[in-house]
Amino acid sequence: MSAIDETPLSASPHERRNSLEKHLQTRPDMQDLKNRHILLNTSVAPSLQAAQLELDRQRASDNLKKSLEKRPERDELVERNILPASTAAPALQANARELERHMLADNLEHKIQNRPEPDELITQGILTEDEDPRSA
Known part of the structure; x- marks a missing residue:
């Protein structure tokens, strides 16, 4: 993470521009921000991004529910020596x-x-x- 720009506002426009340019050179690229979930996937229209995100969450929730339903009972796991009795x-x-x-x-x-x-x-x-x- 880059440091906070502490250049005083009273500094000359030239000093502020140099500081801004320095920070722009070290900022992370767009793909890095997507990987860190700071930016959303831009392949979808902005008006649909929230809906896509909700659908992804719902899909993950549904998959988790299916997996939990298929999970064997404790007695079966004890019988198979996976869990202690x-x-x-x-x-x-x-x-x-x-x-x-x-x-x-x-x-x-x-x-x-x-x-x-x-x-x-x-x-x-x-x-x-x-x-x-x-x-x-």
């Missing part, structure tokens, strides 16, 4: 997942520590003597 606040979901992982690891560790010995499984008929892991 947790009902916790988003700020707490990472902590909830970490807690769940630790609980699963603790549960697995507990089951491994309390698993039956191969002799016990053989006497219960779950394993045969050929399947004894110690004889391998």
